[in-house]
Amino acid sequence: MDFQLTREQQMLKDMVRDFAEKEIAPKIPSYEEPEGDFPFEFQRRMGELGLIGLIAPKQYGGNELGHVAQVIATEEIARVYAPFGSHTRGFMLTTYLISRYGTEEQKKKYVPRLVKGEIAGCMTLTEPTGGSDMLAIQTKAVREGSVYVVNGRKTMISRYTANDIFATTTMTGERATTTLIAEKGMPGLTLGRRDNFIGCMTRAYPCGEVIFDNVRIPVENRIGEEGKGLGPIVSTVAAIGRIGGAAIALGIAQSAFEVAAKYAKERHLYGKPLAELQALRFWLAEMDLKIRAARLSLYYAAWLLDQGKSPRETAKEGCGAKYLCSKTAIDACLKTIELLGGYGTTPEFGVITQFKTALDTVNAAGSDQVMLQTISSELVGG
Amino acid sequence: MNIVVCIKQTPDPEHFSKITIDPTRGTIQREGIPSVINPLDRHALEEGLRLREKFSGKVTAISMGPPQAREVLELALAMGVDEAILLCDKAFAGADTLATAYPLAGAIKKCGTIDLVICGNMSVDGATGQVGPQLAELLDIPHITFVSNVEFRGRRSLVVKRELEYGYLKTEVELPVLLCVVKSINEYRLPTVIGIMEAMRKEIKTWAACDIEATSETIGLAGSPTVVTNIYERKVERKREILKGTPEEMARQTAAKLHELGVL
Amino acid sequence: MSNEVWVWAEQRNGQLMGVSLEILNTGSQLAQKLGREVVAVLIGYQISGLAAELVAYGANKVYTIDKPELSLYQSDVYAKILADLVQKDEPTILLLGATNVGMDLAPRVAAKLKTGLTAHCADLRIDDVGGKPLLVADVPGFGGNMVVSIACPERRPQMATVRPGVMERPSKESTRKGAIIPVEIEIRDKDFRARTVEIVEQKPEGAPLEAAEIVVAGGWGLKSVGGFKFIEELASVLGGSVAGTRPAVDANWVTEDRMIGSSGKTVAPKLFISVGASGATHFTTGFLKSKTILAVDQNPKAPIFEVCDIGICGDVAKVVPCLIGEIKKIKAG
Numbered sequence: 020m021d022f023q024l025t026r027e028q029q030m031l032k033d034m035v036r037d038f039a040e041k042e043i044a045p046k047i048p049s050y051e052e053p054e055g056d057f058p059f060e061f062q063r064r065m066g067e068l069g070l071i072g073l074i075a076p077k078q079y080g081g082n083e084l085g086h087v088a089q090v091i092a093t094e095e096i097a098r099v100y101a102p103f104g105s106h107t108r109g110f111m112l113t114t115y116l117i118s119r120y121g122t123e124e125q126k127k128k129y130v131p132r133l134v135k136g137e138i139a140g141c142m143t144l145t146e147p148t149g150g151s152d153m154l155a156i157q158t159k160a161v162r163e164g165s166v167y168v169v170n171g172r173k174t175m176i177s178r179y180t181a182n183d184i185f186a187t188t189t190m191t192g193e194r195a196t197t198t199l200i201a202e203k204g205m206p207g208l209t210l211g212r213r214d215n216f217i218g219c220m221t222r223a224y225p226c227g228e229v230i231f232d233n234v235r236i237p238v239e240n241r242i243g244e245e246g247k248g249l250g251p252i253v254s255t256v257a258a259i260g261r262i263g264g265a266a267i268a269l270g271i272a273q274s275a276f277e278v279a280a281k282y283a284k285e286r287h288l289y290g291k292p293l294a295e296l297q298a299l300r301f302w303l304a305e306m307d308l309k310i311r312a313a314r315l316s317l318y319y320a321a322w323l324l325d326q327g328k329s330p331r332e333t334a335k336e337g338c339g340a341k342y343l344c345s346k347t348a349i350d351a352c353l354k355t356i357e358l359l360g361g362y363g364t365t366p367e368f369g370v371i372t373q374f375k376t377a378l379d380t381v382n383a384a385g386s387d388q389v390m391l392q393t394i395s396s397e398l399v400g401g
Numbered sequence: 402m403n404i405v406v407c408i409k410q411t412p413d414p415e416h417f418s419k420i421t422i423d424p425t426r427g428t429i430q431r432e433g434i435p436s437v438i439n440p441l442d443r444h445a446l447e448e449g450l451r452l453r454e455k456f457s458g459k460v461t462a463i464s465m466g467p468p469q470a471r472e473v474l475e476l477a478l479a480m481g482v483d484e485a486i487l488l489c490d491k492a493f494a495g496a497d498t499l500a501t502a503y504p505l506a507g508a509i510k511k512c513g514t515i516d517l518v519i520c521g522n523m524s525v526d527g528a529t530g531q532v533g534p535q536l537a538e539l540l541d542i543p544h545i546t547f548v549s550n551v552e553f554r555g556r557r558s559l560v561v562k563r564e565l566e567y568g569y570l571k572t573e574v575e576l577p578v579l580l581c582v583v584k585s586i587n588e589y590r591l592p593t594v595i596g597i598m599e600a601m602r603k604e605i606k607t608w609a610a611c612d613i614e615a616t617s618e619t620i621g622l623a624g625s626p627t628v629v630t631n632i633y634e635r636k637v638e639r640k641r642e643i644l645k646g647t648p649e650e651m652a653r654q655t656a657a658k659l660h661e662l663g664v665l
Numbered sequence: 666m667s668n669e670v671w672v673w674a675e676q677r678n679g680q681l682m683g684v685s686l687e688i689l690n691t692g693s694q695l696a697q698k699l700g701r702e703v704v705a706v707l708i709g710y711q712i713s714g715l716a717a718e719l720v721a722y723g724a725n726k727v728y729t730i731d732k733p734e735l736s737l738y739q740s741d742v743y744a745k746i747l748a749d750l751v752q753k754d755e756p757t758i759l760l761l762g763a764t765n766v767g768m769d770l771a772p773r774v775a776a777k778l779k780t781g782l783t784a785h786c787a788d789l790r791i792d793d794v795g796g797k798p799l800l801v802a803d804v805p806g807f808g809g810n811m812v813v814s815i816a817c818p819e820r821r822p823q824m825a826t827v828r829p830g831v832m833e834r835p836s837k838e839s840t841r842k843g844a845i846i847p848v849e850i851e852i853r854d855k856d857f858r859a860r861t862v863e864i865v866e867q868k869p870e871g872a873p874l875e876a877a878e879i880v881v882a883g884g885w886g887l888k889s890v891g892g893f894k895f896i897e898e899l900a901s902v903l904g905g906s907v908a909g910t911r912p913a914v915d916a917n918w919v920t921e922d923r924m925i926g927s928s929g930k931t932v933a934p935k936l937f938i939s940v941g942a943s944g945a946t947h948f949t950t951g952f953l954k955s956k957t958i959l960a961v962d963q964n965p966k967a968p969i970f971e972v973c974d975i976g977i978c979g980d981v982a983k984v985v986p987c988l989i990g991e992i993k994k995i996k997a998g
Contacts, residue, residue: 026472026475026601027597027598027601030475030476030479030592030597030600031594031597033476034479034591034592034593034594034597037591038591067593068591068593068594069593069594069595070594072594073594082594082595082598084594084598088594281950282946285946285949285950285953286946286968287968287971287972288968362945362947367911367926367927367928367947368927368947412807417807417810418810420807420810420811422811429807429811497781498772498782499775499776499779499781499782502776526806526807527784527806528784528785528806529772529782529784529785530768530772530784531771531772531775531782531784532772533772534769534772534773534776535772535773535775535776537773538744538772538773538776538777539776542858543740543741543858543859544740544769544773544859545740545769545859546765546768546769547765547768547769561859563765563769564765565677565764565765565766565864565866566764566765567866567867567868568864568865568866568867569864569865569867570737570738570861570863570864570865571861571862571863571864571865572740572859572860572861572862573859573860573862574858574859574860575858578858578859625781626779626780626781626817626819626820627781627782627783627815627816627817628815628816628817628818629813629814629815630792630794630801630814630815630816631813631814632811632812632813632814633811633812634810634811634812635805635810635811635812636810639958639971639972639973639974640974640975641970641971641973641974641976642974642975642976643970643976643977643978644975644976644977644978648979648980648983648984648987649987651977651979651984651987652977652984652987652988652990652991653987653991655959655975655977655988655991656988656991656992656994656995657991657995658975659936659959659992660995662936662957663833664878664879664903664935664936664957665903665992665995665996
């Protein structure tokens, strides 16, 4: 077993770290403002550097560096600013969905521009009635000749004001789903209320409702077959969303740990650094070992995908990694905030900023309970 | 335009406090300390790449170091340089700045006619800033240090801004010249994923002392006019001397201490 | 072979650089130890007055090379002149100030002479190394965590550069006597491969905080004494820069670019003084690498006292004016 990163992967890690620290970190206070433009320059730079193309085919402008690369890049960005880690996952989700499951025309039309960061999209599935329970959605698509007429209301759509395309899952019949690419500007497609969960209250990460009022979407925009729209979505979430979400959580955990370790060494109480108090030493040691365990678990899950295993074959590893990473992130953030004392929740330390995303990451792309359900199905059926 | 950029690998400055001395051998222990490219060298590479974009030509990156120094050359290739050369030989080890300049000069001479050599103004570990000017002397070309701006008037004539502590000197020079650049000269590019993947496919030439006709008197320990007679660690522990007395007394004591420390 | 101790004296715009006086002092001490003379080499234009100053500061001899083309620093020609003089006279030691110019010149000269050069010496002394009296230089390395002692046993001259402010200045005595020797040299146009055509000096508007040698920072504790005027006075009398904590910025006592801490600037000056700041970690992290830390606060339990070298616990309104007074006394006498 070779546990080393390849030179390429190590150089990628160094480059993304530099990018995050030099170009993202200084602007965080600005990104944290409640109002303002979506940070499109980040999207563009991701494209320029080739980071969206890590999981896209060379044929359409990607570089296919792979899933371990995906995880490395996502972790490094999330480590500096978790909401951008979420965007990283989001850019890759849409790119992967279309480049894997789209028609040739769709691939040619969208993928090169997605890879370059010229356009971005989002998987548009969640509704008030269902998220984890994917068949509980109620948005309907009715075939009328060469178009589908779509009516419904989607919620919690990431980047809802900044997306160019929406990969929308609809019901076309009893237990029959169909996924269609809606484009911004299509008549009847409007943006509704902005969400107010904790991680989306800044201009860095706007989320909200997307409303379909008799939107006519051409049949050419259908991904996969009619009635079988969930398959590509589930597979994409399995391939990119799970390990992507895990990577975001891992980056958050890592950032919290670094703050804790630095503070423990510098802060003096009772005549010595905090780092000499045994209880706190144990906290740091636990944080460190949990993060390293979570990282190994995640890299292994990503590595299996790079070896050609399918997301279904690696469900246990992928779900296990997401579960471990998200639990570790929450734990590390809480412990660090406690360690920091009264100032723990100030923006200066950055932990609370990261923690907001950690709370959301727990539920996105499959909550912890869904992860355990998937693993237990693999183990004992049912 | 034929450009050479000299780069080096140094211990990561973030980890300097972890560097220790081997008590038995009196040498510096750098094992386990992560290494980085000398920060100013990235600016040097960037300047070379920009000039190639402007004038077309070739950029070669050269580094003298142990086998691990390949890593900085890989980064240079990922940024876009055309060729990378590693000068690696046990005979080079233990060199001071002059004995480092000699092999670099030998390697550059082997590269043919060079128009421009660019270096970072100094490295974070040694921080002498000496290799550049010494290299220029061995190549018999003029050198300019603290370069913060380069303006070409035509293809061979430049006007260079060299930083002073408060202000600058304006210097005119013709190619060939060696420039030592400071941070403010440019913002360096990050390698893209494609750049990284292509760098892995390129070959890094490795040259030993025999490849550059270096004589043993000019390289390594033997070629170094300076020697280290002693090394010791210096840990900073705060004194925590809390004064007592009236404000006047404490002020007097403090002023006296500051005077002793030479800060007045 | 004169075996003298030589010092390259730098002048800019008709003034001697302070570091040149400092290394002249060091050179004198080294020369005394060796029983030799200390010689200054001065290159420039219309420099006879400066040469006389160098004598007053202790130079036994001053070689002057005085030409209009040399009024600004010309790297090729200065290096050639200095190297030629050295080769003729064979001093045992050559010191240069580590200004941006000195750092440009010294290595070139060392390479011409194929001799050893040690940069940024914190200390210079004559030590017996293997039976020979050698110049030994102490150099801080790796960010100051290590000190390396370096010597140049065989080649000559033994060269070293010293940063401004490290060594002490000599006293100026107009009664001192020394020889001022103009040196005639021939320089041709083609010797100037790189030609400096202009010097532009920019007086700093309050030095950038990171470059300041002394920083005085104030915190919330100054509220009770009406603000920052103590900080400004103390900084002024010390020739230092003013800085503050986040609360000080919020109170508009200092601008945001003068904020020290994790969301502000990190500094490592020779002397850092904290007044009226309790010492929260996100503040102290911004100055932990300072050479000396002095803290003044009224709360005996303030964490700032854990990270200082000298601590004064008392009423800021009383302590700081006293301190300013005492400092003024020392500086005057």
